[in-house]
Amino acid sequence: MSTKTIIVDGNEVKTDKEMLIDAIKDIGIKVPSLCHHPDLKPWAVCRLCIVDVDGKIVTSCNTQVREGMKILTHSERILDERKMNLKLILANHPFACESCIRNGYCELQKLAEEMNVKKEEIQGETRNLKSDYSSLSIVREPNKCILCNRCVEACDKQHISILEYNGRGFKTIIGPAFDNILSNTPCVSCGQCALHCPVAAITERNQTREVMHAVNDPTKHVVVQIAPAIRVSVGESLGLEPGTVLTEKLVTALKMLGFDAVLDTSTGADLTTMEEAHEFIERLKNNEKERLPLITSCCPGWVNYCEFFQHDFIKNMSTCKSPHMMLGALIKTYYAKEKNIDPKNIVVVSIMPCTAKKNECNRVEMKNDLMRNVDYVLTTRELASMLKMTGIKVDQLQESAFDNPIETASSAGVMFGATGGVAESVLRTAGFMLTGKKLKKLEFESLRGMKGIKIAEADLDGKKIRVAIVHGLGRTDDLLKQIKSGEVKVDLIEVMACYGGCIGGGGQPIPTTKELIQKRMDAIYKIDDNSELRTSYENPNIQSAYYKFLKEPGSDISHKYLHTRYFTRDPYNP
Ligand code: SF4
Ligand code: SF4
Ligand code: SF4
Ligand code: FES
Numbered sequence: 001m002s003t004k005t006i007i008v009d010g011n012e013v014k015t016d017k018e019m020l021i022d023a024i025k026d027i028g029i030k031v032p033s034l035c036h037h038p039d040l041k042p043w044a045v046c047r048l049c050i051v052d053v054d055g056k057i058v059t060s061c062n063t064q065v066r067e068g069m070k071i072l073t074h075s076e077r078i079l080d081e082r083k084m085n086l087k088l089i090l091a092n093h094p095f096a097c098e099s100c101i102r103n104g105y106c107e108l109q110k111l112a113e114e115m116n117v118k119k120e121e122i123q124g125e126t127r128n129l130k131s132d133y134s135s136l137s138i139v140r141e142p143n144k145c146i147l148c149n150r151c152v153e154a155c156d157k158q159h160i161s162i163l164e165y166n167g168r169g170f171k172t173i174i175g176p177a178f179d180n181i182l183s184n185t186p187c188v189s190c191g192q193c194a195l196h197c198p199v200a201a202i203t204e205r206n207q208t209r210e211v212m213h214a215v216n217d218p219t220k221h222v223v224v225q226i227a228p229a230i231r232v233s234v235g236e237s238l239g240l241e242p243g244t245v246l247t248e249k250l251v252t253a254l255k256m257l258g259f260d261a262v263l264d265t266s267t268g269a270d271l272t273t274m275e276e277a278h279e280f281i282e283r284l285k286n287n288e289k290e291r292l293p294l295i296t297s298c299c300p301g302w303v304n305y306c307e308f309f310q311h312d313f314i315k316n317m318s319t320c321k322s323p324h325m326m327l328g329a330l331i332k333t334y335y336a337k338e339k340n341i342d343p344k345n346i347v348v349v350s351i352m353p354c355t356a357k358k359n360e361c362n363r364v365e366m367k368n369d370l371m372r373n374v375d376y377v378l379t380t381r382e383l384a385s386m387l388k389m390t391g392i393k394v395d396q397l398q399e400s401a402f403d404n405p406i407e408t409a410s411s412a413g414v415m416f417g418a419t420g421g422v423a424e425s426v427l428r429t430a431g432f433m434l435t436g437k438k439l440k441k442l443e444f445e446s447l448r449g450m451k452g453i454k455i456a457e458a459d460l461d462g463k464k465i466r467v468a469i470v471h472g473l474g475r476t477d478d479l480l481k482q483i484k485s486g487e488v489k490v491d492l493i494e495v496m497a498c499y500g501g502c503i504g505g506g507g508q509p510i511p512t513t514k515e516l517i518q519k520r521m522d523a524i525y526k527i528d529d530n531s532e533l534r535t536s537y538e539n540p541n542i543q544s545a546y547y548k549f550l551k552e553p554g555s556d557i558s559h560k561y562l563h564t565r566y567f568t569r570d571p572y573n574p
Pocket of ligand 3: 301355
């Protein structure tokens with residue numbers, strides 16, 4: 001990108017940014033925007049980002065920087081017109097901020113405050129459209145929609161493309177075609193639409209009330225588990241620096257909220273690693289060409305996508321349940337026995353960066369002995385709202401340890417939170433299973449980072465494994481085409497539906513941008529750098545669980561509780 005000179009509000013500025021909105025932001029001026037998201041293509045419909053370029057009003061989000069441009073970012077005319085545009089958006093918005101799930105982090109509410117615009121200034125016609133509660137993961141409230149197109153773009157980027165414009169003019173509704181409900185579509189529940197919506201028109205299905213009800217029920221023993229990605233991201237919702245690691249303080253906070261026990265899903269990830277590494281080696285040893293490459297299965301967004309759109313690859317999927325489901329199954333069996341608690345009285349709550357896991361925990365395959373492995377899934381955002389509601393200041397708390405007898409997790413398990421982390425963890429353990437020795441070098445740097453598709457060869461002290469890592473379903477579609485055509489040949493594929501992996505999950509704090517994802521990722525790898533326990537097979541709690549209950553990876557009992565099945569699903573008749 002070549003450097004250009006532009007004049008911003010009378011000051012000469014050099015910039016290498018492509019779009020005007022970014023060049024202006026770079027010099028410390030925030031141009032208001034609603035339809036623009038830094039990780040999506042510009043749509044330019046809200047007209048809040050207008051600036052004056054050489055006497056003409058243009059939208060800065062879709063205007064490319066040109067040499068010598070003269071820009072006024074806040075002339076009287078610009079400020080007046082921006083204000084008018086915002087008033088028109090607000091005119092038919094059902095202002096119910098106090099009771100809205102996005103109260104406090106709604107971009108529209110924030111801009112109204114910053115631009116000093118009052119709802120009452122223009123009264124327009126409001127709409128009385130039906131909300132869509134049909135999905136187990138996502139709720140649509142079209143009355144709140146400001147038609148910014150971000151969700152349409154986010155869903156298109158995933159190659160799902162079920163959100164579109166229905167109707168025209170004032171009657172326009174963004175949603176599935178023919179005003180269908182989400183449960184009648186092949187929505188994979190990834191939540192990328194909710195993550196990118198500037199208002200509360202698409203959100204996660206909130207279950208905090210049900211969870212607090214269980215917590216307050218004295219007959220229930222409520223165990224909560226926290227996903228790897230939560231510890232490095234929830235702080236952002238609480239006003240802390242991105243990448244702040246809160247693991248042990250979160251344990252204290254969750255105890256204060258009333259949970260009876262707090263466990264780490266990274267321990268479940270250690271279990272997934274053991275089972276998946278074993279499964280991978282078995283397929284390699286038995287030369288099961290039909291079922292190789294093995295594709296990871298810990299992302300339910302990807303599982304849904306595979307079942308709807310990639311039927312040829314179902315046989316390649318690992319049969320492992322996702323880490324929180326494995327841990328849930330272990331809690332209602334091994335933990336229950338060790339603690340002498342009737343599993344029927346145990347409620348398992350998973351706090352996840354993920355909306356797809358809400359859908360996953362309702363699958364019939366995620367039940368054992370007539371009990372769900374996990375009863376409720378809350379997102380990072382729901383956890384943040386519970387902490388705010390109760391006034392618990394996580395950063396000011398003492399640290400506490402997770403509860404025994406499953407209190408330890410390896411940092412390999414924590415790496416599940418970032419793209420590439422699942423494969424790296426599996427390779428560390430597969431290396432040990434193949435050679436009987438700890439690998440000389442545990443880090444596989446070529447599998448890390450934000451590159452969309454990474455293809456690399458991993459050296460397990462002599463045994464070469466070809467690996468592909470992909471994050472984002474659109475890119476997964478691209479990669480699988482290359483696998484089918486034979487252009488790419490690998491033994492192991494890690495797929496994560498969300499950008500950056502779970503650290504960019506659909507239930508993560510808003511905003512989530514590439515820069516924030518990178519900071520969360522850095523924090524995850526720092527945990528690994530500083531850890532003394534960096535492999536799943538060395539986790540003493542996992543060793544005990546196998547010794548006392550599961551026997552060995554791939555055993556009948558492991559298969560009963562820790563593995564699952566997949567089905568082809570018709571996207572036109574879900
Ligand atoms: S959850 Fe994912 S698949 Fe479903 S509508 Fe949103 S972006 Fe599309
Ligand atoms: S649902 Fe949200 S993201 Fe989608 S168009 Fe409406 S306001 Fe924008
Ligand atoms: S990448 Fe993580 S957050 Fe996103 S759908 Fe998959 S499991 Fe959920
Ligand atoms: S942010 Fe540029 S038109 Fe909406």
